[in-house]
């Protein structure tokens with residue numbers, strides 16, 4: 001895979017360099033020159049394939065120049081170890097449950113794949129690295145779990161104080177070992193800015209082999225394309241032949257960009273719904289043609305509280321670049337907190353299904369899409385997190401206690417360990433150089 005920077009000032013790189021650099025020096029994003037289509041034979045037999053089998057086939061298609069078949073098999077076997085079932089919710093609507101991994105959110109897919117591919121390269125080269133990652137909640141838990149006790153790798157996680165749920169915070173702050181959590185007195189955007197700045201800082205670059213684990217890393221994006229194919233395979237297996245619409249609850253737009261990669265590889269998709277909360281610069285861009293990032297505002301779907309989505313340019317390029325092209329495949333909608341709660345309650349009362357606030361935003365996005373686009377299709381809601389990760393919101397909204405998986409319940413009893421820190425770069429840098 002050959003990659004360029006979206007700012008066009010930095011040199012082209014191969015997969016390995018893109019993964020370890022994270023961001024190109026010119027502050028763009030790495031993009032593959034080519035995303036080759038999967039062969040027709042793959043789609044003819046896709047209904048017979050499991051998620052790991054699909055992942056291996058897609059990886060060989062994308063990364064065949066960088067890794068041997070047996071290296072790819074090893075990376076997939078060690079990282080794609082959990083299911084992504086499609087649960088039927090109501091007529092022509094299914095929920096793609098992406099929360100069956102160790103941190104119970106979809107970011108496990110990206111984090112585990114990235115850990116596996118990085119450790120593959122590090123073991124080969126006998127190198128050590130320091131991972132810096134900003135999280136609005138779920139990234140940190142997934143990265144902490146994905147990299148926990150990986151030799152040669154230390155992980156520093158930045159999270160906004162008071163803006164992640166109890167369970168999310170415990171996931172970030174209780175592992176110990178090679179994982180350190182910095183509790184930043186600011187917003188997610190502050191955390192993200194500190195990390196971006198660290199990567200551009202000469203002194204820090206000289207002191208460490210810094211690597212990123214945010215959704216800006218191409219190694220996070222690639223594995224997220226797998227489950228779009230896998231969901232399609234499940235639907236074909238279930239006899240669904242209608243066109244498919246994916247509703248993607250979006251913040252930084254990594255997940256939706258990965259879906260567009262699957263689309264570029266030939267997966268037949270009618271549309272993607274960019275389902276957003278009160279942070280909706282992308283739906284605004286689709287409506288007006290102008291992209292205006294904004295400071296983030298707090299919502300109950302807090303993993304999507306992003307005012308300046310870091311993958312915006314990737315999404316735009318993968319969707320065809322020109323606004324008319326992007327509008328053909330990506331449909332943007334936004335949803336208020338009030339509406340999100342209404343949906344969580346309504347779905348629960350009608351079907352018994354408990355969904356997290358992010359999934360409810362996806363539900364509302366699909367409902368709005370259906371009003372604008374009558375016709376026959378099957379809607380797939382990407383369920384990005386287990387509801388129990390947002391327990392206070394879920395229980396107060398549904399007016400009832402819900403079942404908490406034992407794995408999450410045990411976490412709440414553990415002791416939090418974090419290092420408090422302000423939002424100024426110099427303080428953060430001083431800490432890193434200690």
Ligand SMILES: *Cc1c(COP(=O)(O)O)cnc(C)c1O
Nearest residue numbers: 138251252253254255303384385
């Ligand atoms: C990260 C996250 C999102 C947003 O995904 P992006 O790839 O940043 O758009 C949505 N829901 C949950 C639960 C998340 O953790």
